[in-house]
Amino acid sequence: MRITILIEGVLLLALSLAGIAEGLRLVIYKDPYTLYDPMGPGLYIIAIGIGLMTLSVVHLVLHYRKPPAMEMVPVDRKMKIRMMSTVVVCTIYVLLINLIGYLLATILFFFLEFRVQGIRSWPLVIVLSLVLSAFYYLIFVQYCSMVFPRGIIFR
Amino acid sequence: MDLIQGIMNSLNMLNLFYCFLGCFFGTLVGVLPGLGPASTLSILLPITMYLNPTGSIIMLAGLCYGSQYGGSTTSILVNIPGEAASVATTFDGFPMTKQGRAGEALWIAAVGSFIAGTLGVFAFSIIGPGIAKYAFNFGPPEYFGILFLSLTTLVSLSGASIIKGLGTGLAGILIASIGLDPVTGITRFSLGITAMMRGLDLIPLTIGIFGIGEILVSAEAGIVKIYEGKLGKMMPRGKELKKGLWASLRATVLGFPLGLLPGLSPVVSSFLAYDVEKKISKYPEEFGKGVIEGVAAPEAANNATSQAGFLPLMIFGIPTNPPMAIILAALMLYGLQPGPVFFVQNSEFVWTVIGSMYIGNVMLLILNLPLVGLWARISTIPYKYLAPIILAICVVGAYTPRNTMFDVWVALGAGVMGYIMRKNNWPPAPFLVGFILGPMVEISLRQSLSMGGPMIFFTRFITVAFLVSAVILVIVSLKFFKRIPKVILKDKSGS
Numbered sequence: 001m002r003i004t005i006l007i008e009g010v011l012l013l014a015l016s017l018a019g020i021a022e023g024l025r026l027v028i029y030k031d032p033y034t035l036y037d038p039m040g041p042g043l044y045i046i047a048i049g050i051g052l053m054t055l056s057v058v059h060l061v062l063h064y065r066k067p068p069a070m071e072m073v074p075v076d077r078k079m080k081i082r083m084m085s086t087v088v089v090c091t092i093y094v095l096l097i098n099l100i101g102y103l104l105a106t107i108l109f110f111f112l113e114f115r116v117q118g119i120r121s122w123p124l125v126i127v128l129s130l131v132l133s134a135f136y137y138l139i140f141v142q143y144c145s146m147v148f149p150r151g152i153i154f155r
Numbered sequence: 156m157d158l159i160q161g162i163m164n165s166l167n168m169l170n171l172f173y174c175f176l177g178c179f180f181g182t183l184v185g186v187l188p189g190l191g192p193a194s195t196l197s198i199l200l201p202i203t204m205y206l207n208p209t210g211s212i213i214m215l216a217g218l219c220y221g222s223q224y225g226g227s228t229t230s231i232l233v234n235i236p237g238e239a240a241s242v243a244t245t246f247d248g249f250p251m252t253k254q255g256r257a258g259e260a261l262w263i264a265a266v267g268s269f270i271a272g273t274l275g276v277f278a279f280s281i282i283g284p285g286i287a288k289y290a291f292n293f294g295p296p297e298y299f300g301i302l303f304l305s306l307t308t309l310v311s312l313s314g315a316s317i318i319k320g321l322g323t324g325l326a327g328i329l330i331a332s333i334g335l336d337p338v339t340g341i342t343r344f345s346l347g348i349t350a351m352m353r354g355l356d357l358i359p360l361t362i363g364i365f366g367i368g369e370i371l372v373s374a375e376a377g378i379v380k381i382y383e384g385k386l387g388k389m390m391p392r393g394k395e396l397k398k399g400l401w402a403s404l405r406a407t408v409l410g411f412p413l414g415l416l417p418g419l420s421p422v423v424s425s426f427l428a429y430d431v432e433k434k435i436s437k438y439p440e441e442f443g444k445g446v447i448e449g450v451a452a453p454e455a456a457n458n459a460t461s462q463a464g465f466l467p468l469m470i471f472g473i474p475t476n477p478p479m480a481i482i483l484a485a486l487m488l489y490g491l492q493p494g495p496v497f498f499v500q501n502s503e504f505v506w507t508v509i510g511s512m513y514i515g516n517v518m519l520l521i522l523n524l525p526l527v528g529l530w531a532r533i534s535t536i537p538y539k540y541l542a543p544i545i546l547a548i549c550v551v552g553a554y555t556p557r558n559t560m561f562d563v564w565v566a567l568g569a570g571v572m573g574y575i576m577r578k579n580n581w582p583p584a585p586f587l588v589g590f591i592l593g594p595m596v597e598i599s600l601r602q603s604l605s606m607g608g609p610m611i612f613f614t615r616f617i618t619v620a621f622l623v624s625a626v627i628l629v630i631v632s633l634k635f636f637k638r639i640p641k642v643i644l645k646d647k648s649g650s
Contacts, residue, residue: 004579012322019329022344026336038608039601041336041343048329048593055322062318076377083375087571090367090546094563097550110543117374117539132544140551147558 005063012056019049085116101151102141107133158280161506165514170213173206174511177214178518181221185241186228208489209504213511215485216465219478220272220512223421223458224519227264228527231450232257235369235545240421240457242365242584243429247442247449254445258389258527263447264454265523267403271455272516274407275414275462280509295602296611300621301413302596305423305588307430307628320585323576327589328596330355337598350561359553360590363566364583366549368573370542375574389524395447402432402448403455410456414463421457421464422591426584428456434628462512469493469505 026042089112096105110129119125140146165174203211226241231248244264251260293301306324333344334354345351391399406428413424432452433442442449464479470493486493491501553566576583603611612618 008579008581012326015326015329018344026341026343037338037601037605039604041339041341044597044600045329045332045343048325048332052322052325052329055318055325059318059322079375079377082377083371083574086371086374086542086546087567090550090567090570093550094560094567097563098560106547109547113543113546114539117542119539128540132547136547136551146551146555148554149560 002064005060009056009060009064012052012059016049016052016056019045019052023047023049082116082118086113089113089116097151098149099151102148103133103137104151106136158506158510160503161508161510162513163510164209164503164507165213165511170210170507170511171514173210173214174217174515175518177217177219178221178224178515178522181218181223182225182228182519182522184218185222185225203485208486208491209507211485211489212482212504212508213515215482216508216512217515217518219482220458220461220515221519221522223454223461224265224268224523226457227268227450227454228261228523231260231264233369236361236365240425240461241453242361242422242587243425243453243457244450246429246453246584247444247446250443250445251447251450256445259391259395259447260450261527262389262524263391263399263403263451265520265527267399267406267451267455268458268523269516269520270400270403271407271410271459272462272519273513274404275411275459276509276512276516278411279462279466279512280506293617294615295599295606296615296618297621299596299599299603299612300618300625302592302599304621304625304628305427305592306596307625316580319581323581323583324585324589327586327591328593330586331590331593332597337594338601350559353557355565355590356556356562357591358556359562359566360569361587362549362553363569364573364576364587366552367546367566367570368577368583370546370549371570371574372577373538374542389527391447399447399451402451405432406452406455407459410459411463413456414460415466421460422587424460425453425457426588428452430628465509465512469497469508 023042023044023046026045027040028042089109092112093105093109096108099105100108107129110132111125114125114128119128141148164170203214206214223240226236227244227248230236230241230244232252234245234249236242236245248260248264251257331354334342334352336343342352390396406424409428409431410421410424413427414421429442429449429452432448433439436442436446436448438446468479468483483493491497491504497505549566549570550563553563554560556562573583575581576586607614612622
């Protein structure tokens with residue numbers, strides 16, 4: 001629990017420092033002839049960054065010593081793997097759209113994701129993947145004329 | 156040409172058909188998380204070019220407010236908002252479902268939306284021109300005042316930890332500043348990446364945090380079916396009915412004027428309406444646990460705002476949110492330039508579109524009440540089939556607004572972030588509010604300061620009224636939160 005709070009505080013602090021750094025850069029390199037904008041693009045971000053920094057420090061100070069009681073819901077390891085696999089499959093899908101095009105990538109995505117979600121029947125997975133991909137392609141690409149990447153391989 | 160004639164025109168068979176199509180697709184879009192009204196409007200815009208201008212705008216308008224209706228269905232049944240304006244509906248809608256009162260929640264959402272939509276159109280047609288002119292007296296200081304007031308919702312949306320809520324809210328404001336500075340055009344946080352110069356879009360973020368994030372949480376929880384329960388009785392009775400209807404009326408009164416202001420989307424008014432209901436309630440600690448006002452208010456507000464958004468569009472040519480901008484694009488593609496002259500010279504067109512909104516609201520009530528079981532059936536499909544379908548739609552929805560894979564990556568990243576936030580009780584709703592309001596607050600603040608320095612906020616009556624109201628609301632909220640045991644606040648704000 002303490003480690004979680006520490007990570008949360010550090011992440012928030014890092015975000016605030018990034019904001020302050022960017023704000024300072026914009027203040028230092030502000031166009032001096034921009035008289036119509038007294039605040040400039042940097043001060044606002046600095047103010048937000050300072051606010052975030054304050055909150056992260058308060059969060060660390062208040063909760064690190066006495067972590068708030070949290071109801072820990074036990075998570076089945078298998079389900080955790082399923083969730084992480086979903087993220088991996090989605091990542092592969094997005095990468096493949098650029099590589100092999102929308103249609104092929106979507107077929108592969110459905111195939112993998114149905115398996116990840118626990119559908120064991122191979123024929124069902126193959127049929128569903130093909131039918132749904134065709135449906136999506138017809139509706140979004142053909143009918144609605146959406147322009148998806150064709151893929152590097154098919155250029 | 157007047158409203159009665161407009162309604163008679165819209166009862167033409169072809170216009171009725173287009174209205175029905177718009178309402179149907181709007182409801183479907185609202186029901187399916189991942190695709191929002193802006194994405195779907197942009198997809199359908201090329202298709203509507205084959206229709207006549209009146210039919211096209213009637214259909215697009217139907218889709219716009221239809222999605223407000225449909226978004227409530229999945230918000231209530233499965234805790235996945237169909238679109239951004241339905242996020243606030245999840246706070247009490249899903250708890251009502253868990254209590255076996257899904258039917259009542261869906262009923263009040265549909266009826267509340269109908270009340271708001273109908274009253275909104277009525278107000279539009281009666282007092283529209285006068286209010287629109289007054290709204291143009293709002294300068295940057297007044298906008299800053301009302302936006303500052305809207306930011307107070309960060310406190311009430313924080314749930315058990317105000318620090319976490321404010322933290323995510325400020326993080327949302329900071330993330331929103333990525334891209335081009337709205338006043339000077341300088342790039343911020345772009346890291347030399349061209350895609351980052353355009354900034355992050357709201358739609359992929361919403362899809363990621365609330366759509367993909369929810370699916371990841373559900374996948375980990377091992378849900379077999381998203382929605383397994385029965386709907387329960389449809390119509391609330393007695394006190395519950397009265398509370399729901401009054402909340403709808405109050406939210407309509409709140410949501411309609413906000414919809415007249417450019418930049419204030421239905422998302423903001425739905426959160427504000429929820430916040431107001433909680434503050435005036437005799438039992439605010441019950442909010443988040445399944446109170447009917449918590450469903451009625453945001454749904455009515457977002458619909459009223461959505462309807463009101465047509466007024467600045469038609470009379471002044473100002474789009475108040477992305478869907479309105481797309482409708483404006485459609486009007487211009489037909490060679491119609493909205494504005495005061497347009498309102499007079501094309502009054503038949505304008506009043507026909509307004510008249511179609513009355514008809515559209517009736518159609519939506521028909522689609523959403525008796526057919527709610529049909530929409531709900533989508534949620535009874537086993538999750539292992541539904542999840543990949545929704546994820547694929549989320550990818551399409553994230554890609555559509557700007558036709559760039561960068562947004563799809565943003566949605567995926569936001570999905571993982573949304574999952575982590577939920578697991579560690581960091582409320583995602585304040586992040587969204589901060590993201591939407593941040594740039595608007597910045598623009599109005601900088602414009603105000605360039606007009607007259609810091610003192611300008613204290614020399615204009617409306618601005619002072621809004622700022623004082625914001626401070627009072629924050630104090631009241633903080634005192635109110637101190638009295639409520641933290642265990643009751645937990646899991647309230649969408650985490």
